[in-house]
Each structure stands twice: as structure tokens, then as C-alpha cells.
Amino acid sequence: MKMIFRWFGEGDDSVSLEEIRQIPGIKGVVTALSNIPVGEVWPQQKIDQLKAKINAAGLEMEVIESVNIHEDIKLGLASRDKYIENYKLTLKNLAQGGVKVVCYNFMPVFDWLRSDLAEKLADGSNTMSYNETEINKTDPVQLIEEFADGSKGFSLPGWEAERLAELKQIMAQYQEITADDLFDNLKYFLEAILPVCQENDIKMAIHPDDPPWPVYNLPRIMTGKENIRRLLKMVDDPYNGLTLCSGSLGSNPANDVPGLIREFGKRIHFAHVRNLKFTGTGKFHETSHLSSDGSLDLFEIMKAYYEIGFEGYMRPDHGRMIWGEEARPGYGLYDRALGVTYLNGIWEAINKISIV
């Protein structure tokens, strides 16, 4: 297991590489080039500059989160081929820069969704929460607009302000798309890029949908065991793998996260580990990583990774905002750093107990 930490890049993250370097056990960052519109090729020079900066801080850059997928690919439009060609070039350039794993998602229009980005907890910290009833009251177009105008302090991934005009049209186009269509479009994409992944030894790791069920009438397919099985069989190759996010999959209580880890084993290239607490049907809030703070058993999750002989990358996922920190929701330094230390502690304990 290689523990890494998400860093959004200079100017896009309140946390510095120097701070990340001081978290015990952190070997590298998972990052991305910001400011490259979705669908365009990531230039080699910019990748190399980013890598040089990260390496100079004593950290590795072997994982990218995310190279986002253009909506035309998800919609299966004729124009997808040009975006797929661009994606292949980006993968080649990234591999050239030493990148081993690319995390991406295949959610229509939206990435993760929350109804509250700063819900107050009893201990005075705040955290992100989800309430299906609240979400259903909001208008998706308005929600994206609110993010894009900068008033929330960061933008929704893949939704640069200049692309807002297309949004209504894209929402309408999705009304024709079923979950099966989305699977077909994902298959088309993966089969097209796979030779590039094999030649350049760069693995794809799809992130599950968050939350893992359809929202705003948009299909979502990376939701649980059956669909993940279908994906892995559909393109049965180790380069078609998973980012197993305990928090995203775990927000549906029907998903048994340790069971998924054991079943999908070597096809997991990247692990996102975090906790959350169910507060009702379609309702949860994120918590610290500690098992007793939430509904997921992080010991069982880490034990499952240990038992499959996990050699991939792992990162703590969202943290709360604590100690007065102000940062991008979910991505402050302190609570995630506490998460790393807790996960490393569990791992060390399992390891030492297993070898006596």
C-alpha cells in the first residue's frame, strides 16, 4: 500500500506541498492540472513542470485525479472520437511523466453532490452532508451556476463558467440516455483507450458515483457490486480497474465495502478511505475517519485491503473542517492528516499482528 494525499495544485489548494511532506508516511500526491478545459490534451510541458515541482518537494506524482471525461463521450455523440483521441494523447503524456494510475468518473453532468458543504457537528467542526429531500428541492442548473460564479470559492469539477450555456441542452440530451446506453458508451471509451494504457503501462481507475444512485433523473451506473462486476467483465483487462471509494459506495448501506474490496481485489488500483454516518433514508453526513464516529468500520476496510495484499495507492478522503481551518470543503489539511495517521496505525497493527 502506498499512502498518498490529494493536492489540487498551486493556487487551487490552501494546503502546500511542504505541509503535505510533513504528514507521517506520505510518499506522494495525487493531483491534476487545473485550468485545462475538459476534453483538451494535457500538454507534456505542463505535466513535466508539475512533476518537477512535486518532486522538488520530496514527493512523487504517480496518480492523477481526475482526467475528466467529456460529456460527448458519456452521451455517445459522434463528436466523441475527437475527445477520445485527445484523451489518449493525455494518457501518453502522463505516462511519459511517470504517472501510473488515472482516476476518472463516468457520472453524467455532476461529480459528487452534497446538500450542505458545512453542516455543524456537535464538536464544533463542520462537514459535508447529503439529504435527498433537500437535493430534490434544488434546481440542478441553478446549483451549477452557483458554483461557477465563484461565490462558493471553488468550481464544480468539469464545469467551467464558459460551459454553462451548454448545460441545459446537455441535461435535455441525457433524458434519452438509459443506464445501458451509459454502459455502452463507457465500453466504447475503454476499448478505444485500452491499447494506449497497455503500451504505456498506465492504469484506469474509475471512481464510483457519489451518491451511488441516480440523481436529478440522470442515470448513474457505478453504484454497487452488480454494476461493478458488469464493468470489469465488459472490458476484462487489468488496465480497466477501480478507484474504490469507501465513502461513495458506503453511502448506500446495502454496499458491503470490505466485501467489495475482497471481491474486486487486484482490479483495485486506488483506494479512497473515509467514514460517514447515516442519519436516515437518503441522508448522511461525513465524519472523521475514526470507526466509532461513523457507520463504516475502517478497521474491517483496512483489514480487507491487507488480506488482498493491496499494493496500490491509498489516500484519506474528505475530512471535516477543524481547528478553524478554512479550505475547499472536504480538503483541509488537519482532518485528512489525522485520517492518514489513523489508517497507517491500523495498517501497522494488522501487519505486526499478522506476522507474529
Ligand code: CS2
Ligand atoms: C472526489 C471526487 O472530491 C471528491 O469527492 O471523491 O470528486 C472524485 O475526485 C471524482 O469523482 C473522480 O473523478
Ligand code: MN
Ligand atoms: Mn472518493
